[in-house]
Amino acid sequence: MNIIQELQNTFGEAAVAPQATKDDIPTFWTTKERLPEILRFLKSGTQSPYPMLYDLSAIDERVRGNRQDQPASDFTLVYHLLSFERNQDVRVKVALAGEHPSIPSITPLWKSADWYECEIWDMFGIRAEGHPHLRRILMPPDWKGHPLRKEHPARRTELGKFRLADDREVKEEDAMRFRPEDWGLSPRQDGTDFMFLNLGPHHTGTHGVLRIILELDGERIENAILDIGFHHRAQEKTAERQTWHTYIPYTDRIDYLAGVLNEFPYVLAVEKLAGIEVPDRAKVIRVMLAELFRIANHLVWYGTFAADLGQLSPVFFTFNDRERFYTIIEAVCGFRMHPGWFRIGGVAADLPRGWEKLVRDFLDYMPARLREYDRIVMQNRIVKARTQGVGALTRDQAIEWGVTGPNLRACGFEWDFRKKRPYSGYDQFEFDIPTATHGDSYDRAAVRVEEMRQSLRIVEQCLKNMPAGNTKADHPLATPPRKDRTMLDIETLIDHFLNVSWGPVVPAGEAAFGIEAAKGNMSYYLISDGSTQSYRARIRTPSFPHLQAVPEMTRGLNISDLIAILGSIDFIMGDVDR
Amino acid sequence: MNQVLIQLAVIIVILLGLTTVSAGLIWLERRLLALWQDRYGPNRVGPFGLLQVAADMIKIFFKEDWIPPFADKPVFVLAPAIIMVTTFLSFAVIPFAPGIGIVDLNIGLLFFLAMSSLGVYSVVLAGWASNSKYALLGGLRGAAQMLSYEVFMGLSLMGVVMLTGSFNLSAIVEAQRGLWFVIPQFPAFVIFLIAGVAETHRLPFDLPEAENELVAGFHAEYSGLKFGMFFVGEYLGITLIAAMITTLFLGGWLGPVLPPFVWFFLKTFVFICLFILLRASLPRLRFDQLMAFGWKVMLPLVLANLLVTGAIVLARS
Numbered sequence: 024m025n026i027i028q029e030l031q032n033t034f035g036e037a038a039v040a041p042q043a044t045k046d047d048i049p050t051f052w053t054t055k056e057r058l059p060e061i062l063r064f065l066k067s068g069t070q071s072p073y074p075m076l077y078d079l080s081a082i083d084e085r086v087r088g089n090r091q092d093q094p095a096s097d098f099t100l101v102y103h104l105l106s107f108e109r110n111q112d113v114r115v116k117v118a119l120a121g122e123h124p125s126i127p128s129i130t131p132l133w134k135s136a137d138w139y140e141c142e143i144w145d146m147f148g149i150r151a152e153g154h155p156h157l158r159r160i161l162m163p164p165d166w167k168g169h170p171l172r173k174e175h176p177a178r179r180t181e182l183g184k185f186r187l188a189d190d191r192e193v194k195e196e197d198a199m200r201f202r203p204e205d206w207g208l209s210p211r212q213d214g215t216d217f218m219f220l221n222l223g224p225h226h227t228g229t230h231g232v233l234r235i236i237l238e239l240d241g242e243r244i245e246n247a248i249l250d251i252g253f254h255h256r257a258q259e260k261t262a263e264r265q266t267w268h269t270y271i272p273y274t275d276r277i278d279y280l281a282g283v284l285n286e287f288p289y290v291l292a293v294e295k296l297a298g299i300e301v302p303d304r305a306k307v308i309r310v311m312l313a314e315l316f317r318i319a320n321h322l323v324w325y326g327t328f329a330a331d332l333g334q335l336s337p338v339f340f341t342f343n344d345r346e347r348f349y350t351i352i353e354a355v356c357g358f359r360m361h362p363g364w365f366r367i368g369g370v371a372a373d374l375p376r377g378w379e380k381l382v383r384d385f386l387d388y389m390p391a392r393l394r395e396y397d398r399i400v401m402q403n404r405i406v407k408a409r410t411q412g413v414g415a416l417t418r419d420q421a422i423e424w425g426v427t428g429p430n431l432r433a434c435g436f437e438w439d440f441r442k443k444r445p446y447s448g449y450d451q452f453e454f455d456i457p458t459a460t461h462g463d464s465y466d467r468a469a470v471r472v473e474e475m476r477q478s479l480r481i482v483e484q485c486l487k488n489m490p491a492g493n494t495k496a497d498h499p500l501a502t503p504p505r506k507d508r509t510m511l512d513i514e515t516l517i518d519h520f521l522n523v524s525w526g527p528v529v530p531a532g533e534a535a536f537g538i539e540a541a542k543g544n545m546s547y548y549l550i551s552d553g554s555t556q557s558y559r560a561r562i563r564t565p566s567f568p569h570l571q572a573v574p575e576m577t578r579g580l581n582i583s584d585l586i587a588i589l590g591s592i593d594f595i596m597g598d599v600d601r
Numbered sequence: 602m603n604q605v606l607i608q609l610a611v612i613i614v615i616l617l618g619l620t621t622v623s624a625g626l627i628w629l630e631r632r633l634l635a636l637w638q639d640r641y642g643p644n645r646v647g648p649f650g651l652l653q654v655a656a657d658m659i660k661i662f663f664k665e666d667w668i669p670p671f672a673d674k675p676v677f678v679l680a681p682a683i684i685m686v687t688t689f690l691s692f693a694v695i696p697f698a699p700g701i702g703i704v705d706l707n708i709g710l711l712f713f714l715a716m717s718s719l720g721v722y723s724v725v726l727a728g729w730a731s732n733s734k735y736a737l738l739g740g741l742r743g744a745a746q747m748l749s750y751e752v753f754m755g756l757s758l759m760g761v762v763m764l765t766g767s768f769n770l771s772a773i774v775e776a777q778r779g780l781w782f783v784i785p786q787f788p789a790f791v792i793f794l795i796a797g798v799a800e801t802h803r804l805p806f807d808l809p810e811a812e813n814e815l816v817a818g819f820h821a822e823y824s825g826l827k828f829g830m831f832f833v834g835e836y837l838g839i840t841l842i843a844a845m846i847t848t849l850f851l852g853g854w855l856g857p858v859l860p861p862f863v864w865f866f867l868k869t870f871v872f873i874c875l876f877i878l879l880r881a882s883l884p885r886l887r888f889d890q891l892m893a894f895g896w897k898v899m900l901p902l903v904l905a906n907l908l909v910t911g912a913i914v915l916a917r918s
Contacts, residue, residue, distance in 0.1 A: 333807070336634075
């Protein structure tokens with residue numbers, strides 16, 4: 024029995040109104056009043072439950088034209104849940120009316136809803152009633168307005184000239200000051216004086232602009248409060264004014280160490296919306312580049328992880344290796360960190376002549392290096408002493424916090440979209456999904472190290488079995504449009520001209536696509552209003568929920584452990600703040 | 602009168618020599634690290650980048666010497682001086698070669714231990730006077746680490762003293778004519794080496810600084826020349842520990858063919874390079890692990906070594 028029927032039988036047909044989407048994820052509408060019980064039922068009531076809150080976001084529906092058969096709504100809340108047993112998602116939508124509506128908080132049900140509900144308040148001005156501490160999370164605390172609402176301009180120039188007067192600067196800085204009482208903390212408790220240590224946003228151990236406020240008893244961490252948003256670049260808002268095609272380079276900047284792995288879910292979601300079938304050669308090129316970028320990402324992680332533990336040398340070795348990888352990427356697309364290489368319907372161009380040798384050299388070179396790093400990092404006794412048993416998550420905790428990717432697999436749970444929901448032909452490749460058992464910092468590292476070897480295996484198979492054929496789908500919505508027939512008749516010329524200047528018009532609809540990115544599951548939830556750009560683009564990034572779990576992982580440990588844990592979970596602020 | 606002048610000249614030569622050597626070590630460390638880390642290191646200023654030291658010194662001298670308004674000024678100024686003074690004073694008792702040395706104290710070893718104990722004050726006071734949380738944490742770590750490693754650093758040397766029957770460093774060197782103490786006192790040698798690394802707070806024991814945890818730890822608030830004093834003080838400390846290892850365990854200036862001073866220099870140099878190699882290869886221990894290692898592993902070991910040495914000395918006599 025499918026989940027929607029099951030819900031309709033339990034809660035009545037009126038409470039569960041299904042909606043058809045392009046991605047075949049069961050989607051239904053419910054009301055604000057029934058929401059908590061329905062979500063509770065989905066999390067634990069049903070036979071094969073949906074234990075993970077995969078994503079939680081909102082849509083400003085007020086100016087949307089093509090809503091088809093959806094119920095009237097000014098703002099829609101979208102709860103995206105994931106069931107491992109069913110290997111299926113479910114999307115729960117709640118229609119809200121009015122300019123500043125509110126929703127019941129689901130933090131009692133999912134701890135991970137905390138940051139998501141704050142983000143919705145911050146971006147849309149929708150209050151979560153009953154939330155323990157609703158606050159601005161991405162924007163500065165004294166920011167006015169809610170940027171993802173449609174009335175908020177997408178361009179800075181529409182807001183008038185910006186001036187930072189002295190008094191305002193003082194005010195802004197004062198707003199950033201940490202006040203323990205805002206968080207229900209007091210500097211003195213049961214005869215102990217706590218020290219509040221401000222770590223970041225510019226600190227050597229935080230891998231980017233992350234601010235952590237630590238409540239310390241000596242060096243013991245009683246509480247850790249994470250302040251994010253310093254890297255916020257309005258990526259989701261930007262998607263609403265860039266065309267489907269011109270948004271591709273922006274996606275590179277989300278997780279800026281993983282290049283094409285960011286473009287991957289985006290183009291797959293657009294292709295789903297547009298109904299484009301990608302040719303085999305393009306699929307394999309995509310897989311090869313994606314796996315190469317996974318290796319590159321893990322190399323950066325490897326070095327910085329060791330550096331976080333105080334080991335100075337590995338970071339130079341791994342960056343040197345990454346440089347070799349970049350020679351391949353430079354040859355393929357001319358760019359390095361931000362390749363901008365995937366296109367709707369394929370890739371930008373065929374692989375350059377001689378690419379086989381470049382890839383072969385890399386494949387021959389890497390295994391010996393990985394063996395050496397095993398000796399100097401993973402087998403080092405101090406590294407083991409610093410990371411084993413530190414910051415362990417159980418499988419249930421990990422799922423509760425929405426942890427995915429290598430961090431989830433380190434808890435002994437084999438879950439990988441490349442195997443479970445093969446996309447772009449991953450089912451044709453032979454590779455293993457490494458897992459570990461303890462879920463601690465060392466295991467998280469061990470899983471990543473093994474992943475690099477598996478990625479090399481996949482790249483090797485790509486090299487050996489690269490199919491011939493086109494690198495872009497022969498489809499009217501594929502970008503950039505094909506040029507070979509444009510000079511023959513006026514219709515194709517006009518078509519080409521429009522598709523280049525305005526970009527393709529993707530048919531109205533909704534689709535989400537999640538992939539196994541370098542740091543965990545990354546997913547794009549795109550809504551097209553039948554226009555040249557997305558009406559709403561929701562980016563579900565892995566690092567956001569991972570960071571949210573950090574306070575729980577660090578409680579009772581000390582500062583050195585915090586740095587080790589931050590190093591082991593492999594997050595990046597571009598991925599957190601978007 | 603002449604005697605005094607000669608003595609003064611020796612002091613000045615040694616002082617300048619040491620400063621130059623420790624400044625040169627900055628260059629050496631950067632070049633060696635670069636070599637082991639597949640990169641170039643400073644190679645632009647002068648031949649092989651040798652003048653980098655001069656450039657660094659010019660920078661340090663001319664940087665704004667800023668004292669944070671929230672700091673405890675007199676102590677803040679005093680702290681970096683302590684490390685320089687105590688380390689330089691320790692060198693006074695080291696016999697570089699027969700007759701080359703500042704004083705030949707009959708309690709030379711005790712003087713060295715006393716001076717290195719005083720060096721702790723530099724870290725603690727710097728951390729405290731900076732009145733900043735990171736510096737405070739670094740100072741606390743430094744105090745706990747150096748105090749506990751002090752204990753068995755001293756104890757590890759007692760075996761050498763037992764074998765020689767003297768605290769005089771020249772006598773200790775002379776006593777090694779037949780056999781360097783590194784062989785009969787091997788456990789003590791290893792323990793002293795480890796304690797020495799902790800004493801100079803170098804990796805894997807650089808917890809008071811721990812740049813990716815505490816930014817720069819106890820000297821986070823220091824700049825300009827005062828920072829430079831901590832910086833040079835660290836290299837002076839390395840030189841001192843390497844020189845002490847040479848004197849106590851490796852027969853000091855003893856050696857065939859080459860002049861005594863060269864032998865002393867060579868042996869010291871090898872240990873300095875070892876310190877740098879440690880930095881290039883090892884990660885950092887955690888605070889509690891470091892303390893546990895000190896008290897639960899090193900202290901029993903050093904006591905056992907003392908017992909065995911004592912028993913052997915007794916049996917022989």
